[in-house]
Amino acid sequence: MAALVEHRRPPSLHPLHAVLLAGALPLFVGALLADVAYARTYEIQWANFASWLIVGGLLLSAMALVFALGGLFRREGRTTTRVAYAAVLAAAWIAQFFNALMHARDGWAMMPTGLVLSVIGTVLAVAAVWLAYRPVAVGAWT
Amino acid sequence: MIRRVRVLRVLALALALSACGAAPRPIERQYGAQPELPQPQRGLLPEMVIAKPVQWGDQQPLAPPGFTVRAIATGLGIPRQTLLLPNGDILVAEGRGGNAPALKPKDVLAGVIKSRGTTSVPGGDRLTLLRDADGDGEYELQTVFAEGLDAPYGLALSGNNLYVANQDAVVRFDYQPGQTRATAPPETLVALPSQINHHWTKAMTASADGSLLYVGIGSNSNVGERGMAAEVDRAVVWEIDPARRMHRTYASGLRNPTALAIQPGSGQLWAVVNERDEIGPDLVPDYLTSVREGGFYGWPYSYWGSNVDDRVRPQDPERVAAAIAPDYALGSHVAALGVDFSTPAIGPEFADGAFVGMHGSWNRAEPVGYKVVFVPFRDGQPAGPPVDFLTGFLDADQRVARGRPVGVTVDPAGAVIVADDLSNTIWRVSRDAAMDAPGPVDGPAQAGTPASPDTASSPG
Numbered sequence: 001m002a003a004l005v006e007h008r009r010p011p012s013l014h015p016l017h018a019v020l021l022a023g024a025l026p027l028f029v030g031a032l033l034a035d036v037a038y039a040r041t042y043e044i045q046w047a048n049f050a051s052w053l054i055v056g057g058l059l060l061s062a063m064a065l066v067f068a069l070g071g072l073f074r075r076e077g078r079t080t081t082r083v084a085y086a087a088v089l090a091a092a093w094i095a096q097f098f099n100a101l102m103h104a105r106d107g108w109a110m111m112p113t114g115l116v117l118s119v120i121g122t123v124l125a126v127a128a129v130w131l132a133y134r135p136v137a138v139g140a141w142t
Numbered sequence: 143m144i145r146r147v148r149v150l151r152v153l154a155l156a157l158a159l160s161a162c163g164a165a166p167r168p169i170e171r172q173y174g175a176q177p178e179l180p181q182p183q184r185g186l187l188p189e190m191v192i193a194k195p196v197q198w199g200d201q202q203p204l205a206p207p208g209f210t211v212r213a214i215a216t217g218l219g220i221p222r223q224t225l226l227l228p229n230g231d232i233l234v235a236e237g238r239g240g241n242a243p244a245l246k247p248k249d250v251l252a253g254v255i256k257s258r259g260t261t262s263v264p265g266g267d268r269l270t271l272l273r274d275a276d277g278d279g280e281y282e283l284q285t286v287f288a289e290g291l292d293a294p295y296g297l298a299l300s301g302n303n304l305y306v307a308n309q310d311a312v313v314r315f316d317y318q319p320g321q322t323r324a325t326a327p328p329e330t331l332v333a334l335p336s337q338i339n340h341h342w343t344k345a346m347t348a349s350a351d352g353s354l355l356y357v358g359i360g361s362n363s364n365v366g367e368r369g370m371a372a373e374v375d376r377a378v379v380w381e382i383d384p385a386r387r388m389h390r391t392y393a394s395g396l397r398n399p400t401a402l403a404i405q406p407g408s409g410q411l412w413a414v415v416n417e418r419d420e421i422g423p424d425l426v427p428d429y430l431t432s433v434r435e436g437g438f439y440g441w442p443y444s445y446w447g448s449n450v451d452d453r454v455r456p457q458d459p460e461r462v463a464a465a466i467a468p469d470y471a472l473g474s475h476v477a478a479l480g481v482d483f484s485t486p487a488i489g490p491e492f493a494d495g496a497f498v499g500m501h502g503s504w505n506r507a508e509p510v511g512y513k514v515v516f517v518p519f520r521d522g523q524p525a526g527p528p529v530d531f532l533t534g535f536l537d538a539d540q541r542v543a544r545g546r547p548v549g550v551t552v553d554p555a556g557a558v559i560v561a562d563d564l565s566n567t568i569w570r571v572s573r574d575a576a577m578d579a580p581g582p583v584d585g586p587a588q589a590g591t592p593a594s595p596d597t598a599s600s601p602g
Contacts, residue, residue, distance in 0.1 A: 042455040044369045051246040101186040104248035106367040106420055107453035109184065 013132060017067035020060045021089075021132055027057035028096060028125045032118040039115055047110060050118070051103040054096055061093050061125065068132075085131035092124035172427050173527045177471035179446055182421035189423065189507050190252065192259035193536055193543035195564055201544065203560075204534035205571045208489065211532070214274070214281040214559075215568040219266020221561040222343065223401070223480070223549035224568065225297035229319050231273045232281070232551075232559060234568060236266030239293030239309035239342035245368060256504055259543065261564055267291050269306065271322050272568065279572065288315060288324040296346025296402070298355060305384065307344035307357055310336035312382060331384050335375040338362045341416075343479075347402040350409035355382040356392060356433075358399030358413060365418045366442040366454050377441045379413065379433055395439035395465060401481040401549065403496070405432070408522055414478035414498055415468065417445060419505040421453075427471035428478045430498060430517060430524065440465035470524040475503035476511035480550035480561070484516070487556040489573050495519045497531060497558055499547035512536035514547050514560055532560060532571055545569075 013021070031053035038046035068086040071077035099117035103110050171178040202211045215221075219236040226232055244250045268291060273283035288306075296307030304317035306328065313328035334344055334357065341360025348355055361377040362368050379399055381392040398416040405412055411433045417426035418441070426445040443458045444450050447467030450457065472478050480499025484492050495518040500511035514532035517524050535545045545562040552558055557572035 044367060047367075048245055051248075055247045098186065100247070104188070104246060105184065105453070106363075106365050108455040109420075109453040 014067060017064055017071075018132075020064040020067070021129060024057045024061035024064060025125050025129050027053045027060065028092075028118070028122045031057065031099075032115075032122045035115045035118045039111060042108075044107065047103065047107075047114075050114070051100070054100045054103055054118075054121075057125070058093065058096055058100060061089065061096070065089050065093055081131055081134075085128055088124055088131060089128035092121055092128050095121035095124055172424060172471055172473045174471060174524070175467075175469060177427045177446070178424070179426075179449060180422060180424050182425055182452070184420055184422065188248075188252075188420050189505055190255050191507055191509055192255060192504050193502065193509055193512065193541055195259065195261070196537075196542050196544055198544045198565055198567075201534065203532045203545065203562075203569055203571075205532055206491075206530075208574050209571050210279075210574055212279060212570050212572070213567050214279075214570045215270065215272050215284050216566065218270060218566045218568070219263060219268065220261060220563050221266075221270075221548070221566060221568055222295050222563060223297055223345075224551045224559050224561050225299060226551050226553055226559065227299060227317075227319075230277075230553075230555070231271055231322075232568070233287060233297055233304075234270045234272065234561065235291075235294040235297055235306065235549075236268055236270060237291065237293035237295070237309075238265030239295070240339045241342075242338050242340040242362070259502075259504060259546075259564075261566060263566055265293060267293060269294060269297075269324075273322070279570070281570075283322070285322050287322065288328065291328075293342060295343045296357060298346050298348040300348045300352030300384075303384065305331075305346065305348070305355055307334070307346040309339055309342045309344055310334055312344075312346070312355065312357060312384070314384065331387055332382050332389050334380075335359055338368065338372055340368070341376075341398045343398075343400055345399055345401045345413070347404055347411070349411075350404050353383070353385070355384055356380070356402050356411055357382060357389075358396070358402055360398035360400070360416075361441060363442075364420060365451055373442070379411070392435055393433045393437045393439065395437075395441045395443075395461075396433070397441040399433075400479045401499075402433075403481045403483055405522065406483055406485070410522075412481065412483075412496070414472070414481045415439070416477055416479075417474070418442070418451065419475065421451070422474075423506045423508070424474050427474045428476050429468035429472055430470045430478070430481065430496065431468035434466060437466045438464050439468060446471075470517060472498060472500070472515075472517075472528065473510055475506045477501035477503060478511075479548045480514075482550050482552045482558075484552055485554050487554055487573070488552065488558065489556075491529075492516050492531070495524075497550045497552060498528070499550040499560060501546045501548060501563075502536065502543065509536060509540050512543060512546060514550055514558070531558070532569070535562075535564075 031050040034046045034050035102114040221234045223235045268289035269287040271287040272281040274281045293309035294306045298305045304315040311333045312331045315324045340362040345358035357380045362372040378394045379392045380389045382389045396415045399413040401414045442454045444462040444465050479501045486493040502512035503510045512535040515528035516531045518526045546564040548563045549561040560569040
């Protein structure tokens with residue numbers, strides 16, 4: 001017998017959405033580590049690595065953001081968690097976008113703002129991933 | 143939705159604000175020995191304004207009254223520098239060099255934008271010879287002197303030795319007066335630093351006695367962002383002894399010495415140098431300077447003497463303290479690419495000084511350069527602000543360019559030869575004989591003498 005219980009549990013992420021979101025995170029983390037390495041060693045190649053990693057992360061997370069925002073238009077997808085996820089991911093993307101512009105500066109001109117933005121952008125990206133994947137108990141608050 | 147639109151608007155505004163930065167100051171304050179140097183500043187986006195290329199049509203560059211402008215060669219493969227031969231023939235070096243890969247994502251974007259301001263013609267990698275046999279001002283012969291070169295730029299003649307600075311080596315042709323075609327492939331004398339070749343042009347001139355060559359080798363980056371390992375033997379002027387095939391560093395810290403010339407009389411080496419970008423519309427002035435033997439001119443650690451560039455890590459306070467301030471600022475971002483000293487034959491108002499070809503800016507909201515100026519000299523030193531000599535390359539609204547000057551060569555017969563690498567034209571700006579009515583003229587009164595085919599010319 002089928003019971004009509006509304007769980008308000010969001011559907012799991014589309015596999016492509018999941019791959020894009022998960023893929024962006026290590027790129028942003030890598031950029032942060034490269035920034036730290038540049039700040040410690042003045043070895044310019046680390047700054048170049050960071051620039052490309054950020055652009056890669058921006059590309060993947062932009063596509064994930066399209067999924068995230070698109071999901072909000074579906075009634076069953078507009079849970080508190082999903083709204084928070086989309087907002088945090090958008091914030092991460094904006095922070096990383098400014099970070100990419102900062103990294104386009106020559107040499108040390110990207111510092112220290114580039115490193116600060118990498119930290120902020122990466123923390124926000126981790127938060128977005130957490131909100132997207134955290135286990136949700138059936139019937140629990142979402 | 144409304145809120146989202148507002149967020150976007152704020153974002154767009156923030157970007158716009160960060161991109162414009164401070165308004166450019168009047169360029170007049172950037173000339174001479176003590177240019178005004180504002181604080182370095184850069185928005186989130188570098189300012190990139192490239193004048194859109196258009197055809198000359200029936201228009202021409204504008205010269206002062208009393209001068210006639212003539213296109214003496216067209217359809218070239220990116221002409222850069224010219225050399226006047228003793229018989230009045232003109233050699234033109236044509237080509238496009240550099241093989242610097244994109245280092246950061248911005249280099250990909252910047253490359254696309256900058257290429258909009260240059261010609262789409264492939265580089266000729268050759269020398270073209272122009273001849274006006276009957277002296278009527280029309281160069282009826284336009285023929286290939288040598289081809290298969292590698293982005294030739296600097297040219298010098300000493301006796302029967304025609305030296306060509308390719309982007310990777312100085313080579314020598316045997317030259318006999320009147321020759322219109324090289325008889326043998328060139329002989330390589332000295333290899334030049336050519337890895338990456340971010341700044342690929344190898345400017346060259348011969349010493350007053352013709353026994354030594356000076357070659358300008360530009361930096362491999364704007365301000366060291368490819369790492370200092372890429373800058374070994376870069377941003378220097380080499381002195382080359384062609385007979386012994388040896389070289390030594392003559393001066394260093396010159397970011398991009400794009401043209402060299404020997405001052406008549408003193409025999410002193412002078413250079414025009416392009417300085418660094420992306421720290422504001424009024425930094426750093428490109429300059430004209432005498433090149434001191436063993437001198438260090440700051441790049442990349444500092445500019446205009448000891449003004450530290452904070453973008454370079456690690457810094458080098460000792461070298462900053464030793465940095466020489468150049469002689470004469472030409473204005474920031476003008477991109478000086480040509481220099482030659484004048485002679486009295488150009489006319490009394492241009493008798494003593496140097497002509498400078500300015501390719502024009504990309505890193506400035508209000509474009510500058512795009513003209514040939516005359517820097518007056520007195521007692522062997524620059525004296526006074528530059529005077530416009532050849533203009534009209536940039537439209538009045540500053541958004542459209544018809545040409546971009548590169549090399550300038552003074553013809554002692556009373557003309558200035560200007561290479562234009564956007565319209566692929568060689569312009570000859572000659573003094574009208576009729577202007578020189580007999581009368582008291584200061585200095586050697588040889589202005590306006592008809593072009594004599596035997597006029598001697600110094601290499602440069």
